[in-house]
Amino acid sequence: MDGRFRAFSFVDRITRLDPGHRIEGQYTVPASASRFPPALMAEAVGQLAAWAAMSQLDFTHRPVAGLAGETRYHGAAMPGQTLQLAAFIEQCDQEAIAYGGTASIDGQRVVELVHCVGPMLPMVDFDAPVAVRADFATLLGPGAPSGRFAGVDALLVQTIEHSAGKRLRAELQVPSAAPYFDDHFPRRPVFPGTLLMDSLSALALELASDMPSLRDGRPVVTSVRDVKIRTFTAPGQRLELVADVESSSADVIRMKLAARIAGKTIASARIDVARSH
Amino acid sequence: MREVRDQSISRQEIEAVFPKVAQVIADALGCDVEDVKPQVPLIEGLDAESIDFLDLVFRLERSFGVKIPRGKIVEDARGDMSEADFEQQGIVTEAGLARLREFLGEVPADRFKTPMKAADIPRLFTPETFCKVVVRAQRSVAAAA
Numbered sequence: 295m296d297g298r299f300r301a302f303s304f305v306d307r308i309t310r311l312d313p314g315h316r317i318e319g320q321y322t323v324p325a326s327a328s329r330f331p332p333a334l335m336a337e338a339v340g341q342l343a344a345w346a347a348m349s350q351l352d353f354t355h356r357p358v359a360g361l362a363g364e365t366r367y368h369g370a371a372m373p374g375q376t377l378q379l380a381a382f383i384e385q386c387d388q389e390a391i392a393y394g395g396t397a398s399i400d401g402q403r404v405v406e407l408v409h410c411v412g413p414m415l416p417m418v419d420f421d422a423p424v425a426v427r428a429d430f431a432t433l434l435g436p437g438a439p440s441g442r443f444a445g446v447d448a449l450l451v452q453t454i455e456h457s458a459g460k461r462l463r464a465e466l467q468v469p470s471a472a473p474y475f476d477d478h479f480p481r482r483p484v485f486p487g488t489l490l491m492d493s494l495s496a497l498a499l500e501l502a503s504d505m506p507s508l509r510d511g512r513p514v515v516t517s518v519r520d521v522k523i524r525t526f527t528a529p530g531q532r533l534e535l536v537a538d539v540e541s542s543s544a545d546v547i548r549m550k551l552a553a554r555i556a557g558k559t560i561a562s563a564r565i566d567v568a569r570s571h
Numbered sequence: 572m573r574e575v576r577d578q579s580i581s582r583q584e585i586e587a588v589f590p591k592v593a594q595v596i597a598d599a600l601g602c603d604v605e606d607v608k609p610q611v612p613l614i615e616g617l618d619a620e621s622i623d624f625l626d627l628v629f630r631l632e633r634s635f636g637v638k639i640p641r642g643k644i645v646e647d648a649r650g651d652m653s654e655a656d657f658e659q660q661g662i663v664t665e666a667g668l669a670r671l672r673e674f675l676g677e678v679p680a681d682r683f684k685t686p687m688k689a690a691d692i693p694r695l696f697t698p699e700t701f702c703k704v705v706v707r708a709q710r711s712v713a714a715a716a
Binding site for chain 1: 598601620622623625626629633641642
């Protein structure tokens with residue numbers, strides 16, 4: 295269990311806690327990380343909100359990925375940079391946490407989360423409450439050592455249908471073993487929803503790259519809306535990923551995203567892709 | 572629209588909020604608003620799952636500017652009845668079922684199965700159920716003002 299509180303933990307220190315209302319913290323992207331997907335900035339904000347929720351409920355429950363109304367991307371985090379994180383708790387009880395939040399680098403906002411909801415589940419199903427409580431004390435006190443995250447390997451995605459400008463469908467093989475499963479979660483490995491969204495975003499960017507309105511620039515994700523994670527994805531599962539273009543203009547391409555297992559939708563979202571200037 | 576049997580809420584009140592509730596449901600479930608009929612069962616008819624109900628409640632709160640405590644429908648249906656009188660070992664009692672039939676008057680009688688698991692109560696919910704939730708929440712806001 296070497297990866298616990300390391301392999302998929304994106305808060306190094308909690309710098310302010312106003313229980314039930316607001317939490318602030320920071321996270322430094324390891325200088326050695328070859329890749330830090332933008333979705334992991336959103337993961338860091340979500341994890342900060344989760345610490346607020348878990349401490350508020352005395353570590354009896356923990357939130358899991360559920361709904362994200364909108365995630366707006368304004369920039370990216372490079373290896374070595376420090377994210378200043380903030381989360382605003384709208385509601386929190388034993389059923390769910392509702393929150394929003396931001397991540398900034400050197401005072402510039404790089405990501406915003408709006409209207410997010412994490413369903414609460416019993417902590418004992420996912421981790422040892424006593425260990426999580428100790429981790430929280432570490433984050434509130436001296437902080438956890440930075441550089442714990444070793445990166446995530448590129449996932450195996452195979453295109454199965456490509457209708458230019460309309461649809462891209464692919465198969466994603468979730469690894470049966472990966473360091474992040476030790477941390478997410480120690481007692482029940484679950485493929486992180488943000489890595490699933492990262493794979494779906496990559497599919498959307500690939501579909502956008504050959505569309506006329508974006509040919510002259512590099513496509514970037516500007517917003518992901520209506521994210522809904524319906525069920526857990528276990529190690530080794532095979533997912534079908536689909537990106538469908540809903541509308542396209544000179545400024546933005548809007549797509550609908552879905553992940554399915556055996557034909558059943560297990561996650562969905564909408565995404566805006568624009569040209570990087 | 573079926574006759575409103577919950578006398579405390581008028582048909583006009585339900586019809587006033589229905590278009591917006593239907594749009595919220597369509598947005599939450601990713602379906603066409605035309606498919607959101609007042610009495611369609613949300614689970615069997617529109618494939619809603621538990622995460623959708625959570626989504627729906629938060630969207631309704633934002634759209635109508637009200638607070639809807641989760642679990643509110645069952646809690647309101649139970650009213651002053653104790654939890655033990657309402658359900659036992661996860662099964663809704665006869666008295667509890669009678670309360671539910673009265674409270675969810677918009678739901679056809681043949682959809683109240685016996686025995687009914689408490690966990691299956693959301694299978695009864697329809698868009699009209701949530702219209703009534705919104706009307707009650709609006710009344711709470713008005714009463715508090």
